[in-house]
Amino acid sequence: DIVMTQGALPNPVPSGESASITCQSSKSLLHSNGKTYLNWYLQRPGQSPQLLIYWMSTRASGVSDRFSGSGSGTDFTLKISSVEAEDVGVYYCQQFLEYPRTFGGGTKLELK
Amino acid sequence: EVQLVESGGGLVQPGRSLKLSCAASGFTFSNYYMAWVRQAPKKGLEWVATISTSGSRTYYPDSVKGRFTISRDNAKSSLYLQMNSLKSEDTATYYCARRDYTSFAYWGQGTLVTVSS
Numbered sequence: 232d233i234v235m236t237q238g239a240l241p242n243p244v245p246s247g248e249s250a251s252i253t254c255q256s257s258k259s260l261l262h263s264n265g266k267t268y269l270n271w272y273l274q275r276p277g278q279s280p281q282l283l284i285y286w287m288s289t290r291a292s293g294v295s296d297r298f299s300g301s302g303s304g305t306d307f308t309l310k311i312s313s314v315e316a317e318d319v320g321v322y323y324c325q326q327f328l329e330y331p332r333t334f335g336g337g338t339k340l341e342l343k
Numbered sequence: 344e345v346q347l348v349e350s351g352g353g354l355v356q357p358g359r360s361l362k363l364s365c366a367a368s369g370f371t372f373s374n375y376y377m378a379w380v381r382q383a384p385k386k387g388l389e390w391v392a393t394i395s396t397s398g399s400r401t402y403y404p405d406s407v408k409g410r411f412t413i414s415r416d417n418a419k420s421s422l423y424l425q426m427n428s429l430k431s432e433d434t435a436t437y438y439c440a441r442r443d444y445t446s447f448a449y450w451g452q453g454t455l456v457t458v459s460s
Contacts, residue, residue, distance in 0.1 A: 270446045272388075279438055279453055280380075280388065285446040323388055327445040331404035332378075332390040 233258045233326050237335035243343035244314050252309045252338045254324035259304030260287075268327040271300055271309045274337075275320040283322075284309065316342055345369040345449045347439045352454030355429055365422040365439030365451055372420035376442040379413060379424045381435035382453075389435075392424060393442065407433075429458045 238253035260268045271284040282291040284300040287307060297312045311318055319342050324335040351363040363379070379391040392413035393402045401413050412425040422439055436455050440447035 266445075268445050272447075274388075279450040280447075281450065282446050282448050285444070285448075291446075291448065321387075325388075325446075330393075330402050332393070334388040334390070337387045 232331055233329055233333050235324055235326055235333050235335035237324055237338045240338055240340055242339065243341040245343045246315065247313050250311045250314050250340060252322050254307040254335050256305045256326055260326050260328045261304040262328060267302070267304065269302065269307050270325045270327060272323045272325065273320050274323065280323065314342060345441065347441065347449060347451035349437060349439050349451045349454035352437065352456045354457045354459065356460050357430060357458055359429055360425070360427045361429060361456060363424040363437055363454060367420045367422065373417040377415060377422045378440045378442055378447060380438045380440055380447065383435040431458050434458045
């Protein structure tokens with residue numbers, strides 16, 4: 232199984248500052264079609280997860296351009312510029328290259 | 344508007360069975376792979392099952408393989424998860440999700456399953 236490992240944030244993050252969340256996979260997520268099968272989700276308190284980023288760097292419909300994804304085949308970063316109150320929650324990375332689909336353990340973002 | 348509404352959760356004893364349902368609306372259900380993802384209390388996300396558009400192909404992690412069965416009724420725009428031989432570690436909120444290409448683009452609100460004597 233592909234293991235997804237997420238880093239922690241130096242919480243709380245001051246409002247208006249940027250925050251970067253890291254994720255590492257135990258295997259390259261680069262598909263033969265040139266796309267990297269890495270997704271990012273946000274789960275706000277008391278809510279269901281929502282898709283933020285797919286194919287490592289493509290924002291899902293309706294997602295603020297304050298969110299951006301980048302990385303290589305095994306190391307990934309989700310950057311949130313100018314953190315706002317609505318960004319609070321737990322962020323998960325997920326690989327979609329192979330079964331079983333696996334998630335990282337989550338990274339909590341708290342606001343100062 | 345895409346809507347996924349789960350139901351069927353509740354308290355069940357270890358070793359017993361439970362069947363979850365997910366009612367889909369706002370899109371052509373038969374065109375999409377569907378999945379179940381669960382979240383144990385205060386824990387992270389765990390993928391549980393995926394089913395192809397026709398239902399002919401299903402996928403499971405080892406943790407539930409042989410005990411859980413995902414199915415669908417395209418005529419009713421409904422997704423199901425039959426859970427047998429339930430264990431305490433199956434206690435979780437179960438989410439229904441629509442697969443778009445290579446992600447889970449839409450999620451339901453979840454239904455809580457508690458396995459306890």
